[in-house]
Every structure is written in C-alpha cells, then in structure tokens.
Amino acid sequence: MERDDPDGSRLLTSRDVGDLLSAAVEHSGGQLVDWRMEHVDANPQHSTTATYNATVQWPFGRREELLGVSARVGGPAPSDERAEIFAAGSRQLAVWIYPKDPDLPGLVRAAYPAGMAEVLNEHRVLPSPVRPEQVALEMIAYRPRRRAVLRATVTTPGGPVTFYVKVLRRQLFAEVERRHLMLLEVGVPAPPVAASTSDHLLVLRELSGRPLAKAIFDPHPPTSAERLIGVLDAMPAAVSQLQRRPPWTDSVQHYTVMVQRAMPGEQRRLDWITAEIQSGLAGTAPGDEPTHGDFHEGQVHVDGGRVVGVLDVDTIGPGRRVDDLACMVAHLSTVQRMNTEQAARVRALLAGWVPVFDTRVDPTELRLRAAAVIISLATGPYRSQEPHWERETSFIIDAAEALVRQVR
Structure with missing residues (x-):
C-alpha cells in the first residue's frame, strides 16, 4: 500500500482512514461516532494533509471536532512530533485535534474567547479590559499547518470593535x-497592527470600506482599473529588496499535476494549456517591481470609488506588475456560484x-x-471538498483555456 501511495493521499482520502481517526480519538479518551473529510492539501510525491469533521462522544458529552492528519514521504x-504519531501499517502519521495544530501554536489561544481576551488585554489593545463573554470569534480561513485567520468581534460600550x-x-511571523x-x-x-505575540499571532485592526469581492456585484463599477494599478504603484521601492516569492507561473506544472490527479479526464487539456503557457512565457525576466504577490478582489477594500485598503500583504516582494494584474483577471474570471445578473x-x-x-x-x-x-485556483474545489467539485473544477479550467486561446 505504501509503495503505491508514497505521499498518503489515497489513504487520507479513503474510508480506510476511519480506523486511524478512531484510534486517535480513543487515545484522547473519546469514541468516534461519525466523520467526513473536510479539506485536503496534497503535495504529490511529498506529503498530504487532510482534516475531518468528526462527531465524538466524550465522557462529558457529544461534541463536533475537527481532526487533522499528515502523511509524508519518508516518515x-x-x-510532526508536536502532534501524536500513529502507525497505519508501516506508515507513521501525525494526528491532532483542532486547535492543537502542530505548526500553528497560537491557534490554541486564538480559537477560544478566553484566550483571545487574554491576548487583547496582554497588549492593551482596547482602553478597558476585555472579558471572554465580550468576544465573538469566527474562523475566516484555515489552511492546516500553514495559517489561519479569525475574526474577533468585541462588544464594547461604544459598540462592536472588530479585529x-x-x-x-x-518561521514566517517576523517577516509578515x-x-x-x-x-x-x-x-x-x-x-494596522494592533498586537503581535510570542506565539505568532498578528492582531490587525479592521479596514474601512467594503470588500471588493462584494462590491463587484454593485450596479456601478466599484473602482477603476487606474486606481487598482495606482495602489500597487504606491508600494515603496524597499519592497523590491524583500525575498522574492515565485510567481504563480513558476508553479503551473505543479498545480497541473495536482488537478490531473483529482480529475484524470482533464489531463490532455491541462497538458495543452500548460505547454502553451510555458512556451509563451519562456525567457521572460523575473522583474524587480514592488508587487503584492496575490492581488485579487478578496484582498481589496473600496469606498466611494477609491481603494482604501489592501489585505494579505504577506506576499509582497519583487516581481512583475503583470503578475498582480493577471491575478486579478484570473480571480474575476473564475468567480463561482453567481446568478445571471x-x-x-x-x-x-x-x-x-x-x-x-x-x-x-x-x-x-x-x-x-x-x-x-x-x-x-483549479485545485480549490477538490481541496475544500465542495459538493460539486468536479463541475466547478471543469468550469475553472474552461476559463484558463479561454484566455490561452485569446493569444494563439
């Protein structure tokens, strides 16, 4: 089994993983009642990490839990030693129960109102001490073993304050x-940064304006192309001295393999698209302009036609302006589940x-x-286990093919 499945992707996406999950829950003092896969991150021939929504019967009662499992080539x-290590045949896998993510130590505090109140008070983020019952938390994004983002809304006498x-x-915290x-x-x-902690939490104040991801559906254009370019051009020259983040085009073959593994029927089309991209961009220089690195409608806030905020600046660094603009075009070309209007x-x-x-x-x-x-982006529906991920993946590939055919 291990020889045919070196990165564990088959095991972690099959019902066979249930025995492992049951053993891990029993080790922690509970009984696994039911489970389903929630998310999978596959790095073919290297590693796989998956999470599972599970119903667990604990001595104190029944509760929904999120279980995580990582498998790696070579063990x-x-x-991984910060998780529990379990054996499946000759394979060893790391297993944890959220929020005890082995690579995100701060998640243990950030995931609970008491811990979040402690962080806010420790750094005197608000004028008055915060009690746990004042804090409402919402998970915005969680990439197991990579990063998480939570919204923390604090009820205060002056109204709600959001972070x-x-x-x-x-290894990423100081640079971010x-x-x-x-x-x-x-x-x-x-x-604006409200607090930074020793367990690698960065607490940020809420931006003004509205997310462009919502404003794109407004009856009138929410901002102009010139203003989008302008906020990118406003980045300081020092950004070009930061560590370079490879553009998405450098990894197109890697993502092609990931999509092909999930949808073998698309292999021929994906190979053609990838070959056209690689041959068409052969010889282009990496560039030294200050760039955002992941610039799309989800990263921009607008107000009255102006760009008033830019999110997720973790990825800024030297590159080519075309990569930022291409990222915006790509995301807008693949918005899912829209109505006709x-x-x-x-x-x-x-x-x-x-x-x-x-x-x-x-x-x-x-x-x-x-x-x-x-x-x-075509890896997203499968990775997030969307109900109709095959159809959504094909729609995304259609968009890539359409762009390539525009330049043939």
Whole structure:
C-alpha cells in the first residue's frame, strides 16, 4: 500500500482512514461516532494533509471536532512530533485535534474567547479590559499547518470593535509583521497592527470600506482599473529588496499535476494549456517591481470609488506588475456560484478593466499569466471538498483555456 501511495493521499482520502481517526480519538479518551473529510492539501510525491469533521462522544458529552492528519514521504518531520504519531501499517502519521495544530501554536489561544481576551488585554489593545463573554470569534480561513485567520468581534460600550487575527508559523511571523509595517509607514492602506505575540499571532485592526469581492456585484463599477494599478504603484521601492516569492507561473506544472490527479479526464487539456503557457512565457525576466504577490478582489477594500485598503500583504516582494494584474483577471474570471445578473456585472468589469491593464503590461503575457493563476485556483474545489467539485473544477479550467486561446 505504501509503495503505491508514497505521499498518503489515497489513504487520507479513503474510508480506510476511519480506523486511524478512531484510534486517535480513543487515545484522547473519546469514541468516534461519525466523520467526513473536510479539506485536503496534497503535495504529490511529498506529503498530504487532510482534516475531518468528526462527531465524538466524550465522557462529558457529544461534541463536533475537527481532526487533522499528515502523511509524508519518508516518515514524520520534526514538526510532526508536536502532534501524536500513529502507525497505519508501516506508515507513521501525525494526528491532532483542532486547535492543537502542530505548526500553528497560537491557534490554541486564538480559537477560544478566553484566550483571545487574554491576548487583547496582554497588549492593551482596547482602553478597558476585555472579558471572554465580550468576544465573538469566527474562523475566516484555515489552511492546516500553514495559517489561519479569525475574526474577533468585541462588544464594547461604544459598540462592536472588530479585529482580524492571523495565526502564523514561527518561521514566517517576523517577516509578515515587517511587511505590514513597511507599507503602513509610507501610507499604503494595509491593516494596522494592533498586537503581535510570542506565539505568532498578528492582531490587525479592521479596514474601512467594503470588500471588493462584494462590491463587484454593485450596479456601478466599484473602482477603476487606474486606481487598482495606482495602489500597487504606491508600494515603496524597499519592497523590491524583500525575498522574492515565485510567481504563480513558476508553479503551473505543479498545480497541473495536482488537478490531473483529482480529475484524470482533464489531463490532455491541462497538458495543452500548460505547454502553451510555458512556451509563451519562456525567457521572460523575473522583474524587480514592488508587487503584492496575490492581488485579487478578496484582498481589496473600496469606498466611494477609491481603494482604501489592501489585505494579505504577506506576499509582497519583487516581481512583475503583470503578475498582480493577471491575478486579478484570473480571480474575476473564475468567480463561482453567481446568478445571471452578477455574472453580467463581473463580465462588464473585466471588459472595462482588462483594456486598461493591456496599456500597462504586455497583453499576451497578461493572459498567459492569468491562465497560470487559474490552474492554481483549479485545485480549490477538490481541496475544500465542495459538493460539486468536479463541475466547478471543469468550469475553472474552461476559463484558463479561454484566455490561452485569446493569444494563439
């Protein structure tokens, strides 16, 4: 079994993993009642991490839990030792119960109102001490063993105050905080830092305005292409001295393999798209412009036509402006589950913005790089185990193919 499944992806996505989950729960003093897979992160031929929604009968009562499991080629890594190690045949796997993620130590505090109140009080984030019952928490995003983001809303006499809490890995924390401060110092509207902790929590104040991800459905354009480009151009030159983050195009083959593993029937089409991207971009320089690195509608806040905030600045660094604009085109080209009216408004935005982007960067490069970003997005429906992930994945691949065909 291990020889045919070196990274554990087959085991972790099959019903066979149930015995492992049951053993892990029993080791912690409970009984596994039921479970289903919630999320899977596969790195073919290297590792797989999956999470499972589980119903557990504990001595104190029945409760829903989130269980995590990691498998690696060659056995557990040093960080896996912070989880429990269980054997499945000759394979050793790391298992944990949320929030005890072995790579996100701060999650244990951030996941509970008492812990979050402790963080806010420790750093005197608000004028008055915060009690746990004042704190409401909502998980915004969780990539097991990578990062988490929670919304913490505190009820105060003056009204609710909202913070966003980034839960980060130790090796990334200092650089992420540095990037926020670097942008804030020159007036780029990144989220202000309210607190940073020794267990790698970055507490950020809420941005003003509305998320562009919602505003794209407004009857009138929420902002202009020129203003989107303008906020990128406002980033300081020092961003170009940061560590380079490879653009999405550098990993297009990697993501192609991931999608093909989930949907073998798309292999021929994906191979063609990838070959066109790679040949069309061969020889292009990496670039040294200050870039955001993951610029899309979910990262931007707008108000009155202006760009008033930019989120997730963890990825800023040197690159090519075309990569940022291509990322925006890719995400807008693959918005899921829209009604007819919403789809028409997004198409109208693309029709208005892309010609402006074309005046700033090479149009062919823009489309090929956008197609590469789309291939990375095609891993999302399977990874998140969406109910109709096969159909949604094919829709995303359609968008990549359409962009490539525009430049042939």
